[in-house]
Amino acid sequence: MTTHEEAAGEERTAVRPAPRKKISVIMPARNEEGNLERAYREVTEAFSRIPDYDYEVIIIDNASEDRTGEIAREICRRDRRWKYVRFSRDFGAEASISAGMRLAEGDAVINVFSDLQDPPDRIPDFVKKWEEGYDVVYGVITERQDEHRLRGVAARLAYRLIRFCSDVKIPADAGDFRLLDRKVVDAFNRLEERERYVRGMVHWVGFRQCPLPYQRRPRRWGKSKAPFWWCFQFALNAITSFSTKPLRMFTIFGGIVVVFSAVLSVWYALTRILNIDNPPRGIPTILVLLLWNLGIVSLGIGILGEYIGHIYAETKRRPIFIVAEWENFDPQQIKARLEQSPPVT
Incomplete structure (x- = not known):
């Protein structure tokens, strides 16, 4: 090989671009037909502010009874980065997040509920903290806008009761709006319990974590899927799942x-x-x-x-969830991801 050819080869090697990092967004949904199009716009706008990253959005439909599935499929047809999964029945929010963790391909995973009370425009801030070296960046709610005062007080008391009773240190007012590094997701996916409290599980696996304060927005469309009795059961499950x-x-x-x-x-x-x-x-x-x-x-x-x-x-030993339909997933790939646990590293 001539000196000229060697120099040209070295130049081609030098300008080869580094692989782009990919962010996966998990979006649980149940009867959110009025929010999905707005979610598409807000998530797209958020990632336009961090153009150096690829991304995918996985809508986890918890057996919605409205047009949520129809609208989600339409979005998936318009944008291949958006994917859709529908459960065979309502398995709950914790199962939705767990399914998203199984299906996500990204170097980091962010959970954003489709009611958009957790603002997608904070996604770049989560990514920034991740690039600083944190493996878990969890959102901490500083204010709950347009929420009934009594409900807000009850939520704060419940968080503190769970924190007091838990054998694992769970930050007060930390919700499900968070970013997890790939190694944290892989560790999470090895946890096999059926009765799940995802917030506690994320803090149980450890790794380097940091908070990100934010204001929770009011719901613009639809009704809350968390009535009082559901919240009571959620708190009871959280306490008994993570503490004796x-x-x-x-x-x-x-x-x-x-x-x-x-x-x-x-x-x-x-x-x-x-x-x-x-x-x-x-x-x-x-x-x-x-x-x-x-x-x-x-x-x-x-x-x-x-x-x-x-x-x-x-x-x-029943499955945590059952997937009935999907869109924009390779059939073999989705089956492999849902049936197998990631290898221990």
Whole structure:
């Protein structure tokens, strides 16, 4: 080879562009027909501000009963970067996020709910923090706009109760709006529990994490998919999925009651023997004590039942979700991603 040819080869090697990083956006949806087109515009605008990145958007349809699937397919036909998956039934938001994690191909994955209360225009800020070296960038809600005050207070109290009870440090007011590096996604996908609390699972896997404060926007279309009873069940599942502290608290409480009862028994015995004072008598006192005892025992049995229920659900080994339809996915690729866990690295 001549010197000229060697120089030309070196020049071609030098100008070869580096592979572009890819960002995957997971977008859970249920009955969001009025928000999808707006979501398409806002996500497209957000990525126009970071043109050096490729991206894909995966809409996870939780068996919507409106035109969500029809609109999602139309978007997918217009833009091949957008993909669509529909569940066979409503498996819940946690299953939607888990499915997105399985299907995402990007170097980083961001979760954005299709109600757009978490603003897609903050996506570049998440990516910036990621490029600074953080593996997990989680959004922290500083303000909930146009939300009923009582609901906002209840949400903050629930976050703090979950944080207190959890065996894993879960930041207060951290939601599901977050970015995960590929190695975090792979670690997350190796977690096989059926009863899922994704926020806790993300913090359980560890890695370098940082918060990103943001204001949660009001919902412009549709109704919230999180009524009070759903929120209560969500908080209860979060606590029992990530902590045995309630069981330990009842153990400690039971020990205290036993000690107190023993001391009280000795005291009553001494007062009777020494005729110091007659212990109080009366049916109301007995009834109150019995009702307190019944309530505390019932509460303890209920908490124990929650843990037993989790064990029961895990032993059945049912899938977390079932995919019925998809768009813009290779059939072999989607089956492989849904059926196999990533290798341990």
